[in-house]
Amino acid sequence: MEQNEHAARENRRRFDTHNIRCVNLLGGAGCGKTALLEGTLPLLKDSCRAAVLEGDLATTRDAKRIDALGVPVVQLLTEGGCHLNATHVQQALEQVSLDELDLLIIENVGNPICPANFDLGEHLRVAVLSVAEGHDKPSKYPLLFKDAQLVVITKCDLLPHVDFDLDIVQTDVRRVNRSVELIRTDIKTGQGFDRVAEWIRGSAARPATENSAAEASGG
Amino acid sequence: MEQNEHAARENRRRFDTHNIRCVNLLGGAGCGKTALLEGTLPLLKDSCRAAVLEGDLATTRDAKRIDALGVPVVQLLTEGGCHLNATHVQQALEQVSLDELDLLIIENVGNPICPANFDLGEHLRVAVLSVAEGHDKPSKYPLLFKDAQLVVITKCDLLPHVDFDLDIVQTDVRRVNRSVELIRTDIKTGQGFDRVAEWIRGSAARPATENSAAEASGG
Numbered sequence: 001m002e003q004n005e006h007a008a009r010e011n012r013r014r015f016d017t018h019n020i021r022c023v024n025l026l027g028g029a030g031c032g033k034t035a036l037l038e039g040t041l042p043l044l045k046d047s048c049r050a051a052v053l054e055g056d057l058a059t060t061r062d063a064k065r066i067d068a069l070g071v072p073v074v075q076l077l078t079e080g081g082c083h084l085n086a087t088h089v090q091q092a093l094e095q096v097s098l099d100e101l102d103l104l105i106i107e108n109v110g111n112p113i114c115p116a117n118f119d120l121g122e123h124l125r126v127a128v129l130s131v132a133e134g135h136d137k138p139s140k141y142p143l144l145f146k147d148a149q150l151v152v153i154t155k156c157d158l159l160p161h162v163d164f165d166l167d168i169v170q171t172d173v174r175r176v177n178r179s180v181e182l183i184r185t186d187i188k189t190g191q192g193f194d195r196v197a198e199w200i201r202g203s204a205a206r207p208a209t210e211n212s213a214a215e216a217s218g219g
Numbered sequence: 220m221e222q223n224e225h226a227a228r229e230n231r232r233r234f235d236t237h238n239i240r241c242v243n244l245l246g247g248a249g250c251g252k253t254a255l256l257e258g259t260l261p262l263l264k265d266s267c268r269a270a271v272l273e274g275d276l277a278t279t280r281d282a283k284r285i286d287a288l289g290v291p292v293v294q295l296l297t298e299g300g301c302h303l304n305a306t307h308v309q310q311a312l313e314q315v316s317l318d319e320l321d322l323l324i325i326e327n328v329g330n331p332i333c334p335a336n337f338d339l340g341e342h343l344r345v346a347v348l349s350v351a352e353g354h355d356k357p358s359k360y361p362l363l364f365k366d367a368q369l370v371v372i373t374k375c376d377l378l379p380h381v382d383f384d385l386d387i388v389q390t391d392v393r394r395v396n397r398s399v400e401l402i403r404t405d406i407k408t409g410q411g412f413d414r415v416a417e418w419i420r421g422s423a424a425r426p427a428t429e430n431s432a433a434e435a436s437g438g
Contacts, residue, residue, distance in 0.1 A: 028248045028329070028331075029331045030247065030349075030356055057362070082332040082333045109332070110359070112329065113276065113299075114301045130249075130351065132351030132381075133351075137248060137249055139278050139280070140280065141329075142276075143276070155351065158380055158381070
């Protein structure tokens with residue numbers, strides 16, 4: 001853990017030196033993290049130069065989906081590991097032209113638990129929850145939401161078909177993270193992606209000290 | 220890991236002494252493991268005496284749902300831990316009347332990665348995947364499916380609304396686990412729960428050596 005903290009600080013220092021904002025995208029397997037990037041990155045294209053690090057246990061499927069958008073991407077394979085650590089990111093940065101970037105998004109391994117324990121050097125954390133996972137998840141997996149600056153509720157097109165109460169989610173998320181913002185998205189209609197893109201643009205413009213995930217969590 | 224193997228062997232020895240079959244239920248957060256138990260346990264009531272160990276990070280919500288069925292249940296809280304280990308189970312067994320049981324189902328923490336690495340002393344592993352998680356999951360999370368004797372595909376009522384190809388799932392699951400059985404379930408119509416109950420009854424009746432998860436995985 002100490003080694004991770006050290007590497008995370010190094011990563012953040014490099015991001016700050018290059019004036020890059022780094023976002024750590026967290027959520028369970030199949031909650032729609034890659035689809036969220038597919039919906040949001042095209043809306044950011046004109047205002048910032050973005051790249052993505054894709055964390056997975058196996059396959060390069062997700063990196064291919066990002067590559068298809070014309071966005072630079074590095075696939076990180078954990079070989080069975082349940083989370084990314086700051087050293088994974090440090091190594092991947094060797095393959096990224098930091099001078100040509102404004103925004104780096106790290107899509108973490110699909111797992112609502114372990115990734116939340118590891119600071120990667122990010123400035124912002126975005127937690128993702130799909131309506132198909134159920135509204136009990138913020139109370140059952142509080143760590144995922146505790147240090148996030150934004151919670152994105154995905155797959156809202158499924159709301160008529162699942163038992164999911166947004167009010168319960170909002171109450172339970174705010175119980176562990178009072179000021180966090182929530183945005184609903186829907187891949188079918190594209191609802192909400194503009195708000196996520198706007199949030200990222202706005203957060204990226206603020207000084208690092210105002211919204212650093214590490215400082216918010218005391219790490 | 221060595222300590223876990225030792226405790227797992229001890230657990231399995233106790234189950235065998237009491238003629239109890241033990242099932243380890245694995246899958247991501249919100250994939251429908253508790254709902255699967257709610258659908259299946261009532262169908263097993265007349266043919267076997269079952270109890271459940273509920274693994275969670277926080278809250279006793281799932282244990283309450285099992286208790287409402289009139290099935291004995293022990294809640295195991297990992298306090299942020301991402302998986303159950305064999306010692307968790309060993310401790311929980313102190314609260315279970317083993318002489319009055321035929322079947323013990325352990326619902327693991329919702330996480331498609333870490334729990335698969337820990338033998339709990341079970342005889343059988345059941346992996347759960349919801350159609351809302353996407354058909355790419357068996358190729359991205361092969362460990363979840365590799366040592367399972369049964370894969371249950373849940374939330375099939377959502378099939379008309381999501382992009383999920385059962386043939387791809389079947390092919391990718393069989394790539395890492397040739398002989399595993401797949402059963403589809405649907406909480407809305409109740410489809411498939413009778414097949415799962417029948418599978419558990421049938422597997423529980425077979426001698427332990429024929430379908431021990433530990434032996435299948437070489438553990």
